[in-house]
Amino acid sequence: MDKHKHLHTPLTLSLSH
Numbered sequence: 001m002d003k004h005k006h007l008h009t010p011l012t013l014s015l016s017h
Helices: 008-016
Strands: none
Touching: none
């Protein structure tokens, strides 16, 4: 899962919201 963490960008955060 950490692998995805490095991909955590403003875009991903927006999708998570």
